[in-house]
Amino acid sequence: MPTKLHIYIIFLPFISIFLSSILFLFFQLFINKKYLLNLLISFFLISFSILFIIYKLSPNLSDQQIFYIIFAYLCNSYIFVTLIQMPISSLQLTLLRIIRLNPGISRKKIIKRYNSNHVFDERIKRLEATNIIYKNRSSLFLKNKKILLYLNFLLILKKIFNIKN
Amino acid sequence: MQVISNFIAFFLIYFFIQIILYRYFKININKLFIVLFIIGISIIIGFYSYSIELLMNLININLMIICFWLFIPGVINHGPALEIIYLIANKKINNEKKLRELFLKSKVSRAVEKRLNINISSNLIKFDKEGLFITKNTKKMLIFFDLIKKIYRLKSDAY
Numbered sequence: 107m108p109t110k111l112h113i114y115i116i117f118l119p120f121i122s123i124f125l126s127s128i129l130f131l132f133f134q135l136f137i138n139k140k141y142l143l144n145l146l147i148s149f150f151l152i153s154f155s156i157l158f159i160i161y162k163l164s165p166n167l168s169d170q171q172i173f174y175i176i177f178a179y180l181c182n183s184y185i186f187v188t189l190i191q192m193p194i195s196s197l198q199l200t201l202l203r204i205i206r207l208n209p210g211i212s213r214k215k216i217i218k219r220y221n222s223n224h225v226f227d228e229r230i231k232r233l234e235a236t237n238i239i240y241k242n243r244s245s246l247f248l249k250n251k252k253i254l255l256y257l258n259f260l261l262i263l264k265k266i267f268n269i270k271n
Numbered sequence: 272m273q274v275i276s277n278f279i280a281f282f283l284i285y286f287f288i289q290i291i292l293y294r295y296f297k298i299n300i301n302k303l304f305i306v307l308f309i310i311g312i313s314i315i316i317g318f319y320s321y322s323i324e325l326l327m328n329l330i331n332i333n334l335m336i337i338c339f340w341l342f343i344p345g346v347i348n349h350g351p352a353l354e355i356i357y358l359i360a361n362k363k364i365n366n367e368k369k370l371r372e373l374f375l376k377s378k379v380s381r382a383v384e385k386r387l388n389i390n391i392s393s394n395l396i397k398f399d400k401e402g403l404f405i406t407k408n409t410k411k412m413l414i415f416f417d418l419i420k421k422i423y424r425l426k427s428d429a430y
Contacts (some may be wrong), residue, residue, distance in 0.1 A: 181334035
């Protein structure tokens with residue numbers, strides 16, 4: 107039979123991500139305008155509190171329960187970050203919004219209104235705003251090299267999946 | 272420890288199935304229908320098993336499958352921002368004009384058309400003689416994302 111501790115463990119990753127989202131909202135409203143930084147801070151603060159809870163409860167927790175709490179929290183965080191990121195940068199959603207604003211619009215008009223030049227300008231703007239790149243005269247340079255880890259990881263996966271650029 | 276190694280084995284098997292199916296047959300199993308099907312089966316098993324250990328494993332497996340569903344499309348069609356970073360970091364192109372030129376020449380420059388086709392094939396857009404329209408479900412989805420944007424005061428890149 108499940109005990110109170112079991113039920114608490116089952117719900118802990120979900121409660122944690124809820125708290126993380128509240129914390130993120132708080133940061134967005136009152137502290138910082140950089141959403142990526144806010145996301146990271148809220149994620150790490152809750153991660154540390156989870157680790158603290160695990161440490162406190164460790165005599166009563168099995169390896170599987172500790173693994174469950176950490177893995178489920180990481181997955182929930184990834185899902186939350188993706189949900190936040192989608193309305194910001196998803197091309198698919200942008201296209202759907204254009205069609206919602208202009209019902210009956212033709213394919214040609216969409217591509218005329220929102221082409222690769224627009225996409226390039228928008229992305230450069232966002233990369234600059236999030237301090238990933240910086241502009242020096244008419245040249246662009248990488249500022250945050252941590253993004254290369256993700257890029258290389260993705261390139262390796264592309265090779266494994268045999269996806270050509 | 273046994274349960275954890277079982278889970279890791281499941282993760283690796285699921286990952287290798289994805290690789291084999293995509294690499295050799297170009298089949299992407301990360302479809303909403305498949306995800307919902309697995310979640311449905313898990314709910315039934317979890318409901319009748321009365322085992323906390325199994326329930327925890329099922330939750331982890333389902334979360335992993337949802338994460339794959341969200342992650343793999345980004346690997347298959349990486350976004351324009353990553354292409355720009357790739358050109359700056361790997362191709363050492365820093366001049367903005369040249370960067371734009373190469374970006375427009377790359378496959379990612381057809382991202383708009385590609386995403387439009389994905390939207391049509393996944394029934395998010397209706398297509399008739401008059402032009403393109405969004406479906407009722409898409410409307411609901413957009414309202415949901417607009418709500419997220421409003422609540423968290425996010426600014427989208429466009430529109």
